[in-house]
Amino acid sequence: MPVPVTRFRRAIIAVLAAAFVAVLTSCSGGATPSASVSDGAGSSVVPTLYGSVSVPAGVERIVALSFPEATALVDLGVKPVGRSTYEPDFPAYNTAFADVPDVTDSAGNPDLEKIAALKPDLILADAFATDVEKFRSTYDKLTSIAPTVVLEWTQAAGNWPEEAAGTAAAIGMSDELDALKTSYEQKAAGIRSTYADVLSSHTVDLISGDSSSWYLYGAVSSHGRVFTDAGAALGAAAGQKDGFVEYSPEKIDTLQNTDMLFLPGDSLAALDTIPTFSGLTAVQKGNVFTTGHFFPSSYGIADALLDDFAAALQKAR
Amino acid sequence: MTAQRRARRRLGLGGGILLLVVLAIASLAIGSKDIPFDQIWPALLDPTGSDTALIVTGLRVPRTVLGVLVGAALGVAGALIQAFTRNPLADPGVLGVNAGAALGVSVSIVFLGLEGIGQLVWPALIGAVVATVGVYAVGRSGRSGATPIRMTLAGVGIGAVLAGITSAISLSNPQRFHSMLGWSAGTLVGPPLSTSGVIAPLVGVGLVVALGISRDLNALGLGEDLASSLGSRVVVTRSLAVLAVTLLAGAATAAAGPIGFIGLMVPHVARWITGPDQRWIMAYSVVLGPCVLLLSDIVGRIVMRPAELPVGIVTAFVGAPILISLARRSKASAL
Secondary structure (H helix, E strand, O other): OHHHHHHHHHHHHHOOOOOOOOOOOOOOOOOOOOOOOOOOOOOEEEEEOOEEEEEOOOOOOEEEOOHHHHHHHHHOOOOOOEEOOOOOOOHHHHHHHOOOOEOEOOOOOEOHHHHHHOOOOEEEEEEOHHHOOOOHHHHHHHHHHOOEEEEEOOHHHOOHHHHHHHHHHHOOOHHHHHHHHHHHHHHHHHHHHHOHHHHHHOEEEEEEEOOOOEEEEOOOOHHHHHHHHOOOEEOOOOOOOOOEEEEOHHHHHHHOOOOEEEEEHHHHHHHOOOOOHHHOHHHHOOOEEEEOOOOOOOHHHHHHHHHHHHHHHHHHO | OOHHHHHHHHHHHHHHHHHHHHHHHHHHHOOOOOOOHHHHHHHHHOOOOOHHHHHHHHHHHHHHHHHHHHHHHHHHHHHHHHHHHOOOOOOHHHHOHHHHHHHHHHHHHHHOOOOOHHHHHHHHHHHHHHHHHHHHHHHHOOOOOOOHHHHHHHHHHHHHHHHHHHHHHHHHOHHHHHHHHHHHHOOOOOOOHHHHHHHHHHHHHHHHHHHHOHHHHHHHOOOHHHHHHOOOOHHHHHHHHHHHHHHHHHHHHHHHOOOOOHHHHHHHHHHHHHOOOHHHHHHHHHHHHHHHHHHHHHHHHHOOOOOOOOHHHHHHHHHHHHHHHHHOOOOOOOO
16 A cells, blocks of 8 residues: 555654644644535646646545545545544544544555445545655556545655645635635744744754654754744754754764754653753753644644744743 | 694684674774764763763663673574574574564553653563463473474464564554664664663573583484483473573563574574584674674664664674575584
């Protein structure tokens, strides 16, 4: 199962220690029963990794084989009829996906029989652009079941907004997604203005890892985008072109001059066992913050991450 | 045996010990962070807690000590299992040790909520012991008792079952396992010095048992009937061999994860140097195991800077070509 599985595995590697821990914040969209998501005005033509795909109006039964697409649907108030094994641990999504069947096998590959049995009228997935030919045969099988929209997945999920936009375009809900995007951008702009003083005097880095290795995330990562949207100036990761870079524990002093550190909750205890971690500037200043929304893949989680960032800036002020 | 050959073996062992000392020093001096060599010794004794001192004493010393212990344990465990099964391709995993340790770790993470190598050493060790006891119980059932072939079959079968259960558990809880990816690949980074303290007594007992039965393993190599007629206690020797492999491989896997090729490769190298005498093979394996492991760990620190390559991956890369090279030497693998 080519398409989603590879994306999924690479995602896990990419964020090695990123945690998807449920917290009390809510997302911007609620799940609703399966319903028509198009007004029937006509087909949507969506650019995908396999060329333009025509999606008929009024699709009702959508299978989402990748979590960015599945969570984007829920943000838009649409409940898929099938989903992948992995979905982010987030209250709104947990509720929405509770009774949605998993249509992947134990290894995360799409189960074509299960998918066909759901009689979908649209299948959504994502993949690395470099994997298009590798997974063409799977794509061909999926298209024999229903129109299949495969959107691009990039390292560290850095293009989740584009995946959300592609999902919305496929189901004719771009206007609704624009509303979510506007709300998100307004919240980010609010943080930039409210905490301008802290943002101008503090550098920020996003890390995860354990006692054997740690990862530094750049501005093009899924969470790097959110933090920089809110005005964060990255410290050690400034200018980093990759979504993430892996480091040895011996190189934890790369973060020596960073003023604020953000990391997933389950990384802190392990990183704290690195002997030189406690000497970092951010640790000394008490500016190490954990978040359960470390790896956003949707506007819902990104919105919650902005709240976490604002709370941290308030504390650091 | 000629006096010349004995002298050559002793000289070789001395050279191996000298190499181990050099590699241990290199392990303290070489890492992802460049630290001038003349600062290593002061860093070891530096009470001020500078970053340099913390890296040397807090990161490099623990992984070096662990590397010596794990390398010796895996090397000797490999020599034991190859002698016990009379199979030159056997490694400690044949008895299900690695699979048992991995299952112990998986169950502890998912059902007991344990995290970090410090908490998982004991579950891993218990898993290794339980798996080996299970293999031994299955292998010794029936009239013929625990013959090498029955033990091997039981080990491979039970190991496969345990590995399947571990896969099912980890696939159903992927997020919980991300912190154990390093352990799963086999690594010396992370476990504190206290981890070595936990496994040291087990490794010590295992080494003493292994060296103690090495003469009987020589007799066993002649065949069971001949060994019995020479006064060797075949059943006792087999049981002690299984006990020693469990202690050695179980402790090593619990602390550093499943590190392959050391247990397979080191006995071959030792046998190539010493010939088929198990006493010398064991002695050389005690020294060469840490040499290979420390060298692999040092390589892993510098080939992917600023990241590191887990030593379990390096041993596979280094070990496979060496093993193939040895296999092409007709005398290398004679048991």
